[in-house]
Amino acid sequence: MLIASISGIRGTVGGRAGEGLSPADVVQFASGYGAWVVEQRPGTGTDRPRVVVGRDARLSGPWVRDVVCGTLNALGLDVIDLGLSTTPTVELAVPGLKADGGLILTASHNPKQWNALKLLNAEGEFLSAAAGDRVLALAKAGVTYAGVDQTGVTTTDDSWLGRHVEHVLGLDLVDRESVRAAGLKVAVDAVNSSGGVAVPLLLEALGVEVVPVHCEPTGHFAHNPEPLPKHLTDLTAAVMEGGCDLGISVDPDVDRLCFVCEDGSFFGEEYTLVAVADHVLAHTPGPTVSNLSSTRALREVSARHGCAYTASAVGEVNVVAQMRATQAILGGEGNGGVIYPTSHAGRDALVGIGLFLTHLVSKGVACSELRSTYPDFHMVKDKMQLPNVDVDAALSALRADVSDAEVNDVDGVKFDLAEGWVHLRKSNTEPIIRIYAEAASPEAAQALADRFASRLRHHLESAPSLA
16 A cells, blocks of 8 residues: 655555555655755755655665665755654754755554655654645656766764753753652553664663663564554553553654553553643643644643643644644644644654653652543544545534534534534545544543434435545
């Protein structure tokens, strides 16, 4: 399978050409991206545009990196190869090196047979929709490669994981000495990717005893890499057997973060951002943002601190745009993604760890006790197949059919009701309609999801056909 979109290209590795992510696909898309970089800042003489490249530990990573670097060099661009890295590390390195863009070779939480190219601009942020469209157009149209005397070069710089750690330690709201004094013992499941290097590096700098779980960056993922409770049984066992204060799980590219409490219960990836917000807002009050499919708890914790909350469309680019529009002090997504613009405008698990541990030790309570201080909501995530009808018309009809809710239609339709909320939207990556609901109990959340799914099906039956 191969999926090309404004946010990059991703697919499965292996099989016949045309069936997945092939070297030819990587060349085509890297060429389109490199041509876009040249358009943004044409090089003159020896002053060539520069692109930072980093990768997670996937087995396909080395050959994808070689093809990407060679293609960019053939276009006349210089490349700085960070080697084994994380998505937020590359995001920091691009402006840190005054480069003209960045490529992250990772399929995030997808299984090991997947890989992807994620695209950054000169600020180290994901491309806008317009820029992504231009990259796709250039990739499709074909590009002109540089003459032999203008060939770019690739150099390596493996210092950036260490620089990333020092960046986290330098944040005002990360208290290195308080965390060190607490004498924490923490288990870490990094699914045998680059987090197995980066997270222990940070924790050891904070004086934390590390119990490694799947921290060898071999690319052989020990379990499904999405950091969900059903995939983290080894981490839970390590926390309980090792008498750890908590467990930390990150996805392969280290932009998602979740915790396991000392008693084996799950803090909940939806609550990573909530806890970090509690810490940040206590010291630096300001607006917060999360996407429409994230927990209501962030809104309530923001209100505790007298701060405003707004919701954005799903997607990191949309969250960041809404954060800028509201001058938010913190934002992110309910999948464990923390965006702290004082650091940089991207999801960063290392920043999240530094802020969370500082918050935990400042409260002087166990991880499970901290979790109990936040509103206890439960979420259901369902889906239905995308029919060949005008789904937008059906969603509009559903909106007109509901009179007892606050409605947000910036991305699909979200209904906020007294008992909870439900969000229905077409997926950006699969031929499905996503149906997320949240309420005070799992049963109430499921009932909300079922009720609105039934009403949507009714409207889909009468929606205009797209055939």
